Amino acid sequence: MRIRLMLAAAILTPALGVATPSFAQGQSEGYKFLSAVRDAKNNDVLEMLGRPGSNIINTRDVTSGEGALHIVIKRSDEVYLRFLLQKGADANLRDGKGNTPLLLAVTLGQTGMIPILTAAGANPNLANSAGETPLIRAVQRRDVGMIRVLLTEGADPDQADIMAGMSARDYAKQDGRNPVVTKLLADAPKKVKKAVSGPKF
Template identity: 65%
Template sequence: MTKFLFPAAVAVAIALTPSTPAFAQQQSESYKFLQAIKEAKGNDVIAMLDRPGSTIVNARDVTSGEGALHIVIKRGDQTYLRYLLQKGADANMRDRAGNTPLILAVQLGQRDMIPILTAAKANINLSNQSGVTPLILAVQGRDIDMVRQLLAAGANPDQSDRMAGQSARDYATNDPRNTAIAKLFTDTPRRQQAAVAGPKF
C-alpha cells in the first residue's frame, strides 16, 4: 500500500507549488522579454511591449532582481533607456541589492543617463540596501562633474548611509584626495533629513 502513497504525495506537492500554466507562462514571458532586451532584439521588444495591457516592461530577473532598465544601463544604451521609460518602466526599480537604475548609472560612470532618469522621476536620493546614494557613489569615485550634476538635480549631501553612518559630505571631508569635492560641499548649505509626515488631526 505504501507504493501508492508516494505518487499521491507527489501530486499534492505539485498542486501546491506555483507551477500553474498561467504562472509558468508569466515567468516564461518575463524571461523572453529580458533576453530580448539583453540581445537588443528590437522587433521582439516592441512586439511584447505593444500588447494591450502589457506590464512586462517592469519584469524582473528571478535571480538578480534586475529589470530591463538595469540591463540597458549596463551597456550604456540611451536609445533603449528612453524607449523603455516612455513605455512605463519604473525608474526607481531596485534589484536584489536595492540598486536603482540611477545608482547603477553612477557606478558605471554613465553621466549622460542621469538627466534621462531624473526626467522620468527617478528619485535622486533613493539609496540601496546599504543606504548608499548616487551622490555618495560619485564622491567615492571622486567624480566632481557628476557630483555637481547630482547636486543640481537635488541630491542631498547630508543623507547618511547605513554601513558607516557617513554622508557624501563626510566622505568628501574625510578623504584627503577629495579636496575639490570637499570645497564644493563647503559652498553647499547643510540639509536636514526630511521628517516623515504623519497624519494630521
C-alpha cells in the same frame, strides 16, 4: 514496462509541481522580455510591450532582481533607456541589492544618464540596502562632473548611509584626495527638510 513508466511519469509530474507547458509559457513572459532586452531584439521587445494589457515593462530577474533599465544601463545604451522610460519603466525600480537605475548609472560612470533618469522621476536620494545614495557613490568615485549634476538634480549631501553612518559631505571631507570634491561638498547647501504634518496638541 515502457507504458507503465510513461503512466507513472504522467501521474507524478503534477504531484511534483513540474510546470505544464501552458503554465511555464505564462510564467516565462517576463523572462522572455528581459532576454529580448539583453539581446537587443528590438522587434520582440516592441511586440511584447505592444500586447493589450501587457505589464512586463517592470519585470525583475528572479536571480538578480534586475529590471530592463538595469540591463540597458550596464551596456551604456541611452537610446534604449529613453525608449523604456517612455514605455513606462519605473525609474526607481530596485535590484536585489536595492540599487536603483540611477545608482547603477553613477556606479558605472554614466553621467549622461542621470538627467534622463531624473526627468523620468528617478529619486536622487533613494539609497540601496546599505544606505548608499548616488551622491555618496559619486563622491567615492571622486567624479566632479557627476557630483555637480547630482547636486543640481537635488541630491542631499547630508543623507547618511547605514554601514558607516556617513554622508556624501562626510566622505568628501574624510577623503581629501581631491580638493575640488572636498570644496564642492563643503559648499553644498543643506537641503531643507520638509516638516512632517500631523496633529498638534
